[in-house]
Each structure stands twice: as structure tokens, then as C-alpha cells.
Amino acid sequence: MSPAAEIEDRAAQWLMRREEADWSDAEQAALDAWLDASMAHKAAYWRLEHHWRRADKLRALGGGTVEPLETRRERPRRIWWTAIAASLLAVAGAGAAIYGFGPEKPQAIADARFTTPVGGHRIVPLSDGSRIEMNTATLVRTAMTGENREVWLDTGEAYFEVAHRAGQPFIVHAGSRTVTVLGTKFSVRRDGEKVTVSVLEGRVRVDDASAQTVPAAIITAGDIAIARGPSTLLAARSEERVESALAWRNGMLTFDQSTLAEAATEFNRYNRKRIEIADPEAADIRIGGTFRASGVDDFVALLRDAYGLKVEADAAVIRISS
DSSP: OOHHHHHHHHHHHHHHHHTSTTOOHHHHHHHHHHHHTOHHHHHHHHHHHHHHHHHHHHHHHHOOOOOOHHHHHHHHHHHHHHHHHHHHHHHHHHHHHHTTOSSSOOOOOEEEEEEOOTTOOEEEEOTTSOEEEEOTTOEEEEEEOSSOEEEEEEEEEEEEEOOOOTTOOEEEEETTEEEEESSOEEEEEEETTEEEEEEEESEEEEEETTOTTSOOEEEETTOEEEEETTEEEEEOOOHHHHHHHTGGGGTEEEEEEEEHHHHHHHHHHHOSSEEEEOSHHHHTOEEEEEEETTOHHHHHHHHHHHHOOEEEEOSSEEEEEO
8 A cells, every 4th residue: 555545544544433422532632643743644634524524514415314323323434435445546546647657647736734924925826727825824725636626724814816627626614614616716814713705706605514504605706705603794795895805915904994993903913013902992993094014103103193192112012092
């Protein structure tokens, strides 16, 4: 068995074992250690876990009779062996392509991890012709093969330009939400459990992977979906709002009657020198305009001149009060 096939085998064993009722904290710690040991371990495990969840979701949505308890207990083992067989075939096929035994050209494989620091900006070209544009303090993981196109947004924000491939959806995982497209332009922002999806072009499907019976939300160009917990809010169609949300691609921040507290939170995403609002009266001031994301000192100077606010600053913090 090749190293890649052994990894897939072990990932499937972990996945099957985790479904058992007597899964322990010690085993969870061992799984975490195995995952942290290699990005290849993580990619294999995440792929199998995603397809497992997808199969369960389709089964739940399909309805039908309830499986007997014994059947449900045996189902993880059946899925495990199916996953093992599929993974071995995939590895064998990849090996044939890489070494030139097949009629097709080798498929590019990109299982990788990309990050940006606070204030950072990065463009990542993918092997399928798509691009990821990463905003400040962002962590993205990719698993790109000839058949699967998947990205995990762990923290931060990213803009995606997805190359169209018929029958090969591009999937972005952000917390409990999955965003599925065939080819379009959109952004995904993750603030803890809050996930915001803004569509610039085309349409996307937003699913809640943690709630199998909740219908998907379909959003199109100019739409913004904001998801938190079991709820998803679809904002009114507005191309201007989407463009404002994507102003960071040009190094800018745009506010439209935002509170000073909200504006400070945004600036703090991009700068190590942080803005602190000392009192509720100052925090509730409404502001509008477009500002350089890195221009925190200029922004604060404008606040002082326009509103007569008190500003105290040191090397790390700017404190604003009424």
C-alpha cells in the first residue's frame, strides 16, 4: 500500500471509530495529534468527513423508513469500507497520471495552508484556474484534486474567483456553513460563528452542515447572506453594499452610517495599533466615508477635528472619549 493510501486508510479508521458511542477524550487527543502531524492527514480526514456528512444529509432529506438500530450501527463500517475502496482507486489513478501510464495529463494536486498577518493581503492561484484573494489575518486550507475542489476558511476573509468546471462544484467550508458554486465571484468572511457571504457575480448555495433538515439559501449577484447559529439572514439586494464590503481589496474601508464602535472594530482588524472607545456616547457616533485600512492615525485625526473627541495615544493603543 502506498503512503497516500495508508493515510486514507487511517483517516477512515479514525472517522469510523469517532462515531462509536464509547469515543473517549483520550482518543480525541490522539486524533488531534495525528491530524496536527501532517497536512496530508488533515486533507484526507476532512475529505472523508465532508463526504460522510453529505451522504447523511442526502439520506435525511430523502426521508423513507427509519433504519433498525442494528443497521444504523453497521452503517459507519460499510461507509468506511466504501471510503477505503474509493480512496485507493483515487490514489491509484493519481499515481498512474503522475507517472505517465494513463492517457490524460497529470492532475495538479494542491493540499496546502495559506495565511496572512494582521494588515496582510495575498492572492493565491489554485491548480484549477481559480483564485483566492485573502484579507487581513486570514487562514485558508485547500484540497484541490482532479475531482474535488474544497477550501476551508478557518479565520478571516477571502474573495474567490472560481473557474467554471461542469460537474465539479467548488466548496468553501466556514464553520458550520458550506458555500457551493460552479463558477462565480464572491467573498466569505468568518467572525467566530458568524459567517457573511457576499456575491459579486453569479450565484452560490449556502448550507448549514450542522442542521440537516434546514433548506439551503440560494443567493445571487448583489446579495449578502449573514449566518449565525441556526439562522441565516438574506440582506436586501444591493450591488453597492457588496462593493463596499469588498473595498478591502483596494486597501480601503467604507462606512455608511456605522457607529464609531463598529468602525473601530474594522480598523482593529487591519492594524496592530488598536482603537479603544472609552464611553458609550462616543461609541454611538455615526460616521460615513471611505478610509485607508492602514490609515488609523489619519482616521483618528479626522474624528478629533470633526467631533471634538478626546484622543490619547501610545505606541499600542489609541483611546477615544467624548
